[in-house]
Amino acid sequence: MATHSALFPRTAALVGALWLCASGSAQSSSFGAGIENSQWYVSESVFECALVHEVPGYGRAIFRHRAGEQLSFILESDTGLMRPGRGSVVVEAPAWRPGAAPRKVGSVEVGGGRRPVTLGARQSMMVAQGLLDGMxxxxxxxxxxxxxxxxxxxxxxxxxxxxDRYRLCTAGLLPVNYDQIKRSRIPFRAGSTSLSDSDQALLDNIVRYVQADSTIERIFVDGHTDGSGSRIDNRALSEERANAVADYLIAQGLPADLITVRAHADQYPVSNRAADNRRTTIRLQREGERPELQQANGYESGFAG
Known part of the structure; x- marks a missing residue:
């Protein structure tokens, strides 16, 4: 869902203002579906689950849960009517339930663009629970x-x-998303090529993601060392570290021809601390991405990690 330019809210607000003025009603600044047109639908995959509700005249309300992240609640606006600043979220009774006490969810920072409102996990669950309670x-x-x-x-x-369908979808999400594992790093102790349990858990998540995402066309595995040894020894050690990672990925089911192994010795230090430089980096490349912008250390130009 694309983000509109900074001019979008003002332009759309003018359109909305003309419509509201034409309606001439104090109620015209309220938006919501009625009993006859209230619909929810689920968009589901192993990468993301979304529960979407059309808000007539305004846009959409969306519960979104991306793999590896927490639940969020989003208001997506077609008309950009809200002024950026501090707003409020309250769970209140519908007209057909008079007497039920409202519950304050909290304040929210309203932004510009097409998605002016985004709530974090706690407030999103309060909104969901309110809906389940008939509010x-x-x-x-x-x-x-x-x-x-x-x-x-x-x-x-x-x-x-x-x-209920949405919750079933979230139970099947992958443990991580692309942004979380497209640049990954395995640290090593001095002279070591061994993978720890936590290293293997990270690599297992990479395997699960790559097996699910058919757009991954290449995995670069780059071995590095600190500068304490000779260039020849460091080159051999960096190759062993890269191979330790590549061999594990292949043993867990990834095709060997998907993986490119490179050894760099101490050629690409990322800091003055030796421990930071003893590493193997894993970089995923999707179809259409531009590999010429990537450095051999597995990070984009200008990123030190």
Missing amino acids: MPTVTRESWYDRRPVRVRVSNINFAREF
Whole structure:
């Protein structure tokens, strides 16, 4: 879902202001689905699960859980009506449940662009629980075009059934996402080529991800040493370290022809600390990425790690 330019909120807000002024109603700054048009649907894969709700006249409310990350709740706006700044989130009773006490979820920083509201895991679960309790979470923030409140209400109608599907999806997510493992690093003790249990756990996650993502076309495994030995010894040691990682990946099921092993000795130090330089880096490359921008240490130009 693309992010619009900085001009988007002001332009869309003007359109929204004209529409609201034309409606002439104090209620026109409230948005939400009614009983007859409240729909939720699940988008699911091993990489990400999303539970999406259309908010007529405003955009979408989205529960999103990406592999390796926590739950978030997002408001996606088609009209950019909210002014950036501090807003509020409250779980309140719908019109057909008078008398139920509202519950404050907390404040939220409303931004610009197409996704002005994003809640963290704790507040997102409070919103989800409110919906399961038959309540109506509401985000409020003043508008761009005047200082009247804009209220976005999230309907609980048809939520519970799709939320069960959504939870089943999250149970099948991969343990990591691409951004978390596209640049990975295995440290080594002085003179060692052994992989620890935590190193193997990281490599297991890389294997699971690559097996699921058919767009991965190359894995670069680069061995490095500190500068304490001779160049010949360091070259041999860096090759052993790279091979230790590559051999493990292959033993866990990755094709050998997917992996490129390189040994660099102490040619690419990343810091003045010897321990930081005793490492093997793993870099994943997807179809369409530009390998000429990548350094041999496994990180993008300008990144020290």
